[in-house]
Amino acid sequence: xxxxxxxxxxxxxxxxxxxxxxxxxxxxxxxxxxxxxxxxxxxxxxxxxxxxxxxxxxxxxxxxxxxxxxxxxxxxxxxxxxxxxxxxxxxxxxxxxxxxxxxxxxxxxxxxxxxxxxxxxxxxxxxxxxxxxxxxxxxxxxxxxxxxxxxxxxxxxxxxxxxxxxxxxxxxxxxxxxxxxxxxxxxxxxxxxxxxxxx
Numbered sequence: 001x002x003x004x005x006x007x008x009x010x011x012x013x014x015x016x017x018x019x020x021x022x023x024x025x026x027x028x029x030x031x032x033x034x035x036x037x038x039x040x041x042x043x044x045x046x047x048x049x050x051x052x053x054x055x056x057x058x059x060x061x062x063x064x065x066x067x068x069x070x071x072x073x074x075x076x077x078x079x080x081x082x083x084x085x086x087x088x089x090x091x092x093x094x095x096x097x098x099x100x101x102x103x104x105x106x107x108x109x110x111x112x113x114x115x116x117x118x119x120x121x122x123x124x125x126x127x128x129x130x131x132x133x134x135x136x137x138x139x140x141x142x143x144x145x146x147x148x149x150x151x152x153x154x155x156x157x158x159x160x161x162x163x164x165x166x167x168x169x170x171x172x173x174x175x176x177x178x179x180x181x182x183x184x185x186x187x188x189x190x191x192x193x194x195x196x197x198x199x
Contacts (some may be wrong), residue, residue, distance in 0.1 A: 037111035038082060045187040048076035052183035054100060060175030063130025068094035082109045094132040116155035123148050124171060147173035161187055191199060
C-alpha cells in the first residue's frame with residue numbers, strides 16, 4: 001500500500017480523534033478551567049520554545065526518496081488563550097539527501113481530559129538537495145518549493161513549565177509527505193490577570 005494512502009488514513013484518523021473530544025471535554029474534578037476548556041495555568045502562558053526531532057517520510061518529491069531524520073526548533077507566541085502562532089525550522093540529511101523546512105502555523109489547543117490536543121495548519125518553504133550527477137558538476141541539485149500543511153499534536157505535562165509533545169504533520173507540495181515529531185516544550189511568560197481579562 002502506498003505512502004499516500006496511509007497518509008490519508010492517518011490524517012482522517014487524527015482529525016476524528018482530535019475533533020470528537022472537543023465537544024465532550026470536561027474539566028478534571030477539582031481543577032478550574034477557562035472558557036477554552038484548558039487548564040488556566042496552561043492557557044496563561046504566552047510564549048513557548050521547543051527542541052524537536054522526527055522522521056520525514058517523503059512521497060513524490062523529485063530527487064528525495066529516502067526517509068530521514070529532521071531536527072530543529074519551534075517558537076510559539078500566544079494570539080489568544082487557545083491559539084498560538086508557531087514558526088518552526090527543521091533540517092536533516094541522509095543517503096546523499098539534505099532537506100530543510102521552515103513553517104509558519106496557526107495552532108488551536110483543546111482540553112482532552114488529562115491531555116491537551118492541538119490542531120494546526122499553515123504554510124511551508126522546502127529547501128531540498130538531492131544527488132544528481134548528470135545535471136550539475138557538484139553532483140547535487142537543489143530546489144526550493146512553497147507548500148502548506150495540516151496536522152495535530154498531543155501534549156503530556158511533565159511539570160509546570162515542561163511538556164512532552166508529539167506531532168503528526170502532513171505536507172502538501174512538493175508531492176506530499178509526512179513528518180512524525182517528538183519534542184520537549186518549555187512554556188513561559190505568564191500573562192497578567194489584566195491581560196487575560198482583556199482577551
